[in-house]
Amino acid sequence: MGGGIKMANEAGKITKAYFEKYILPKTGAKRNEVIVPPKSGVDTGVIRIAPGRVMAVTTDPFSIHPSLGWHKAAWFAFHIIASDLCTSGLPPEYLSVDLNLPVSIKDMEIKKMWDTVHEECRKYGVAVVTGHTARYEGTNYPMVGGATMIGTGNEDEYITSAMSRPGDAVIITKTVAIQAAAMLTAIFPQYIEKELGTGDFKKLDSMFYSMTTVDESMEAAKFGLRSRGITSMHDATEGGVLGALYEIADASGNGILIEKEKLPLWPEVSRVSELFGINPYRSISEGTLLMTVVPDKADAFVKRLKAKGTESVIAGYMKEENFGKKIEDSGMLKDIEPPGHDDYWKAINYGVSRRLK
Incomplete structure (x- = not known):
């Protein structure tokens, strides 16, 4: 939204x-x-x-x-x-x-x-x-x-993105823009391999089956929900990771503080984003799971995900509502804006209009 x-x-x-x-x-x-x-x-x-x-x-x-x-x-x-x-x-x-x-x-x-x-x-x-x-x-x-x-x-075993609480750690899996990168590669493989090289192409192509958060979400449920560990989950679809972070804070009535340098951006995803002129932090990212976690359980959950083969990072914390929705970028606090038009569609239109393959 x-x-x-x-x-x-x-x-x-x-x-x-x-x-x-x-x-x-x-x-x-x-x-x-x-x-x-x-x-x-x-x-x-x-x-x-x-x-x-x-x-x-x-x-x-x-x-x-x-x-x-x-x-x-x-x-x-x-x-x-x-x-x-x-x-x-x-x-x-x-x-x-x-x-x-x-x-x-x-x-x-x-x-x-x-x-x-x-x-x-x-x-x-x-x-x-x-x-x-x-x-x-x-x-x-x-x-x-x-x-x-x-x-x-x-009834005590479900959560929603509205259940995060001030102080909760914010955990993000994999990379931002994983869906945008994987789908652009699947739709325009020849163009991407030509422009970025075979090495990047193979990495991007291998991301396809990472466009899911099912296994990570089920692992979170096993770890423990609500006061036992994970307080909310949200997948980063249209509007990208920044849009999803805004939605978690908005839905729960909280503030949020994110460190931009901690947002995971894989190098090959960065390069394909630059190739198509899209903002990877604002591009569709099915496969990236955002979770808020009881702070003293966050490190243990990151380690558990890694043991199961999923990389994740603690990128920030939930705050009181009056703090606002903020991201720290190069030492400056900036507002996280609500999700708007997703750059992914612009990239698709660019490729189709130029008959890229």
């Missing part, structure tokens, strides 16, 4: 201001069992389904990029939605998928795509419980439908 109400037919999410003015006030009937209703920067809704039991729900587009190949495209579509659900701390259990496919898709292509969804569901214990599959005129890639994922658990 971004800062202004202006829409201007820009690709990507509507702005935070537009969402809060026109969408959020009109969310249907009010029901007492909805304990986490829609809110900007919060990945899941939560419903009480029985005394002491809750259900976390999230919805996302079902996004398919055929240029990736059907396996990679479907893998990523599954992990986009599963990553959101798992930020609740609850395991993914049920999936509903609506496929509004273009008429050009062949039966065997649907099979290849669905085989991968089935494989990922089995891997994580997810049952597909309902859905809709059809071809329609006027539909096109990548947004070929939508999906809803559900997980259940005890």
Whole structure:
């Protein structure tokens, strides 16, 4: 979500201001069992389904990029939605998928795509419980439908990005702009290898299967939630890491202080960002998980993630609300602005308009 109400037919999410003015006030009937209703920067809704039991729900587009190949495209579509659900701390259990496919898709292509969804569901214990599959005129890639994922658990076992507290450490995994870098490489491989060289290309190409936060989120749940360790989780999608940090502070009603030099930016990601003229700190980063952690447990959790193969850093701390949302850059404190238009879409348009391959 971004800062202004202006829409201007820009690709990507509507702005935070537009969402809060026109969408959020009109969310249907009010029901007492909805304990986490829609809110900007919060990945899941939560419903009480029985005394002491809750259900976390999230919805996302079902996004398919055929240029990736059907396996990679479907893998990523599954992990986009599963990553959101798992930020609740609850395991993914049920999936509903609506496929509004273009008429050009062949039966065997649907099979290849669905085989991968089935494989990922089995891997994580997810049952597909309902859905809709059809071809329609006027539909096109990548947004070929939508999906809803559900997980259940005890009421004291879920978290949201609104639960961070002043003093909590802010942990960030992997690198900023991991999705922007990996997807640009997958879509324009020849151009990137030519401009950056084979070494960088191979590193960037290998990032594809890092565009998920499912395993890290599930590891966080095992480590302990709320007072036991992790107080909130949020994945850095559109608006990038800085946008996600703003959303955590905004959703929880807290301030935040981040040290820019501690934000993880892998060298090859920096170079591909420069090549396409995008700000890596403001570019889409599915696969980067932001967590707030009880401060005396933060170092132990960083070590635990490393033992599981995931690099992470402590990049700052949550503050009282009146501190504001700040980033320290070269000794100066600057405001962290709300997420706006994501540079990733500009980069995609640049590549497509120049017919890069």
